[in-house]
Amino acid sequence: MEAIEQFYRLSAYSPVSGLSYTCAKGGHITTAARMYLEGIDFNLVYFPLKHLGYKCVVGVVGELYAALAHPKLLNVVLGVSAKLDFPQIKELWMGITVAAKEHGFEAVNLDLQPSNNGLYVSLSATGETSLLTGKRRMAAKSKDLICVSGALGAAYLGLQVLEKGAKEFEASGKEPDMSQYKMLVGSYLRPELDASVVERLEDQEIYPSYGYFVTRGLSDALKRLQRDSGLGAKVYADKIPFEGNSFALGKELNLDPVSAAMNGGDDNRLLFVVPILSLEKFRREFQTFDIIGHLAQPDAGAVLVTPEGVEFPIKAQGWSEKEE
Numbered sequence: 482m483e484a485i486e487q488f489y490r491l492s493a494y495s496p497v498s499g500l501s502y503t504c505a506k507g508g509h510i511t512t513a514a515r516m517y518l519e520g521i522d523f524n525l526v527y528f529p530l531k532h533l534g535y536k537c538v539v540g541v542v543g544e545l546y547a548a549l550a551h552p553k554l555l556n557v558v559l560g561v562s563a564k565l566d567f568p569q570i571k572e573l574w575m576g577i578t579v580a581a582k583e584h585g586f587e588a589v590n591l592d593l594q595p596s597n598n599g600l601y602v603s604l605s606a607t608g609e610t611s612l613l614t615g616k617r618r619m620a621a622k623s624k625d626l627i628c629v630s631g632a633l634g635a636a637y638l639g640l641q642v643l644e645k646g647a648k649e650f651e652a653s654g655k656e657p658d659m660s661q662y663k664m665l666v667g668s669y670l671r672p673e674l675d676a677s678v679v680e681r682l683e684d685q686e687i688y689p690s691y692g693y694f695v696t697r698g699l700s701d702a703l704k705r706l707q708r709d710s711g712l713g714a715k716v717y718a719d720k721i722p723f724e725g726n727s728f729a730l731g732k733e734l735n736l737d738p739v740s741a742a743m744n745g746g747d748d749n750r751l752l753f754v755v756p757i758l759s760l761e762k763f764r765r766e767f768q769t770f771d772i773i774g775h776l777a778q779p780d781a782g783a784v785l786v787t788p789e790g791v792e793f794p795i796k797a798q799g800w801s802e803k804e805e
Contacts, residue, residue, distance in 0.1 A: 508612055525600070534579075548692060550608030555604065562595075627753075629752050632723050634740075642666055643666060672749035700795050704800050714781075
């Protein structure tokens, strides 16, 4: 494809470049991978290519942060269809490199492939968890804190705004005004993560026993936590953080923001289990995180607690009754 060949001629990256880095003695290596498919994970009708490239990197680096790993290597494969020209590929790559630089990757490798079924972006990332961090992570205990790095459900609600706007544009030819829900739309199109979060945890000597990257709803992350820890988990509905316009949009679209937080996708938030003894320090040093619940005895299960104190068992898509 001409656009691919043109990009390689002007790019500083080679499709077969060899990359390496020096691992600290005894450090633990973590890998993460993800693929984004046009028509399933994104719609180019309303998704700017630069934002898409940025979001794809966030979607894989978050898995490294959840494992308390420092990003090192990033490999990217772009499957490019004939409908994309050179400037569009360049815009997508710009978003990828901006995010890679922001999150401290030491090297990035690119391969371009032709695609007959639209655009796809495949990423694999490698990170390193320090030996000291690995040794100091303690087993989780009942009453340890469940914390998340920002508003939940916002990305799902933002997607609904974009889908609604696309239908209105198709019907009327007029571009809809979405300024009222700018933060929600931004949560979907260009999620952000604190690139210093692992370093800050290490500096404060706070070592979460478990970490998860929330991309398929809070319920899924909590079910994984319950399975991995062997403990119960209680999350309080009135402690879940929401973007300011979530409930106004929920009313407009007849959607429950709590349900969006529990079962929606693409939030790109971190969930950590922090030892209860680190409560005061964590609150002081990590004010962008919200404490939404705590671990409990195994027989408590994973539950959502309403403001009235009623406990509802958490269900998550993809989990069988036996697993739950």
